[in-house]
Amino acid sequence: MALTAGIVGLPNVGKSTLFNAITKAGAEMANYPFATIDPNVGMVEVPDKRLDRIQEIIPAKKVVPTTFEFTDIAGIVKGASKGEGLGNKFLENIRRVDAIVHVVRAFDDDNITSVTGTVDPLDDIDTINLELGLADLDSVNKRLVKVERDAKSRDKDILAELAVLQKIKPVLENGDSVRSIEFDEDEQRIVKGLFLLTAKPVLYVANIAEDDMAAPEESKYVKQIEDYAKKEGAKTIGVSAKTEEEIAELDDADKADFLEAEGVAESGLDRLIRASYHLLGLGTFFTAGGKETRAWTFKRGIKAPQAAGIIHSDFERGFIRAETFSFSDLDELGSMAAVREAGKLRLEGKDYVVQDGDIIEFRFNV
Numbered sequence: 001m002a003l004t005a006g007i008v009g010l011p012n013v014g015k016s017t018l019f020n021a022i023t024k025a026g027a028e029m030a031n032y033p034f035a036t037i038d039p040n041v042g043m044v045e046v047p048d049k050r051l052d053r054i055q056e057i058i059p060a061k062k063v064v065p066t067t068f069e070f071t072d073i074a075g076i077v078k079g080a081s082k083g084e085g086l087g088n089k090f091l092e093n094i095r096r097v098d099a100i101v102h103v104v105r106a107f108d109d110d111n112i113t114s115v116t117g118t119v120d121p122l123d124d125i126d127t128i129n130l131e132l133g134l135a136d137l138d139s140v141n142k143r144l145v146k147v148e149r150d151a152k153s154r155d156k157d158i159l160a161e162l163a164v165l166q167k168i169k170p171v172l173e174n175g176d177s178v179r180s181i182e183f184d185e186d187e188q189r190i191v192k193g194l195f196l197l198t199a200k201p202v203l204y205v206a207n208i209a210e211d212d213m214a215a216p217e218e219s220k221y222v223k224q225i226e227d228y229a230k231k232e233g234a235k236t237i238g239v240s241a242k243t244e245e246e247i248a249e250l251d252d253a254d255k256a257d258f259l260e261a262e263g264v265a266e267s268g269l270d271r272l273i274r275a276s277y278h279l280l281g282l283g284t285f286f287t288a289g290g291k292e293t294r295a296w297t298f299k300r301g302i303k304a305p306q307a308a309g310i311i312h313s314d315f316e317r318g319f320i321r322a323e324t325f326s327f328s329d330l331d332e333l334g335s336m337a338a339v340r341e342a343g344k345l346r347l348e349g350k351d352y353v354v355q356d357g358d359i360i361e362f363r364f365n366v
């Protein structure tokens with residue numbers, strides 16, 4: 001099942017604009033709140049310089065980057081957890097995503113409607129996080145009623161869940177997120193089954209003005225968001241969604257020219273895509289040479305046969321072994337022959353945990 005990053009925030013802050021910049025999907029963007037009702041789903045290519053380097057050393061006919069999914073969700077407003085602005089439906093859409101990309105307005109522009117009437121990133125973040133937290137508190141309380149009743153059976157799993165719920169409840173009542181709590185492995189498994197919104201990993205996108213693109217870190221709004229995010233251990237990335245959307249259709253050379261003219265060293269968009277990929281716990285392995293060199297997305301922690309199954313179910317069914325070397329060895333040694341000579345080509349079996357940057361040839365038999 002594909003993991004998806006959900007784009008979440010107040011109405012009219014630029015979520016769909018960011019989504020279009022990322023996916024080139026052409027979702028509706030408009031200068032009024034609730035332009036988005038049903039979620040937009042789109043795929044994004046993961047920018048990865050390692051592919052260029054592999055192609056340089058082991059030339060293939062074609063190079064194929066890997067992709068992953070983003071979901072653009074309707075704006076959340078104050079009271080959403082109590083059903084305001086179609087709140088419940090929109091919160092359910094957030095429940096289905098695996099990580100949250102929280103877009104915060106960080107640009108001044110009198111022509112763009114603000115649902116709060118001001119530009120105040122911290123207040124905006126609080127509004128969203130409060131609604132997500134209240135929705136979680138509601139879920140926890142409902143679950144507690146049932147689990148407290150069942151706990152009379154002294155069933156060990158039920159008692160474990162009860163303890164987790166009792167650990168979570170006061171944190172939510174205090175206005176904090178579930179992700180701020182430390183859980184051991186068993187507890188984590190229980191938390192996962194509760195599908196709580198504030199347990200999802202998050203990163204913040206400061207949607208900045210075009211004028212701030214050259215030095216996002218100097219924007220007062222970005223600074224405010226960064227300070228807040230740091231306390232949660234979360235990352236902040238400054239992106240001008242509108243400008244990125246406008247240049248999304250340009251080819252790479254024209255885009256580079258534009259960014260250079262603006263004095264922008266690196267597009268925030270690429271950093272955002274990579275950070276979201278990371279947030280979802282995704283990694284990349286490669287297949288190289290011959291017809292195509294290709295990057296593949298995998299969920300970190302999977303073993304070699306499952307990774308083979310991402311390419312083709314036959315590869316998983318008939319898995320024999322994974323002939324593996326790492327990108328960093330190839331990069332350093334400069335040729336396939338040198339990798340072999342240095343003993344860096346490994347024969348890995350069915351218990352091998354695939355690593356980001358592995359270059360793999362699967363042997364299988366069906």
Ligand SMILES: Nc1ncnc2c1ncn2[C@@H]1O[C@H](COP(=O)(O)OP(=O)(O)OP(=O)(O)O)[C@@H](O)[C@H]1O
Binds near residue numbers: 011029210
């Ligand atoms: N960085 C920016 N600077 C100025 N205007 C922007 C910026 N980013 C987005 N906008 C403008 O903000 C308006 C709202 O954008 P968009 O429709 O993407 O918001 P949204 O968050 O998806 O809204 P909704 O919640 O209604 O779906 C659009 O007019 C868009 O051009």
Ligand SMILES: [Mg+2]
Binds near residue numbers: 016017028035036
């Ligand atoms: Mg929208």
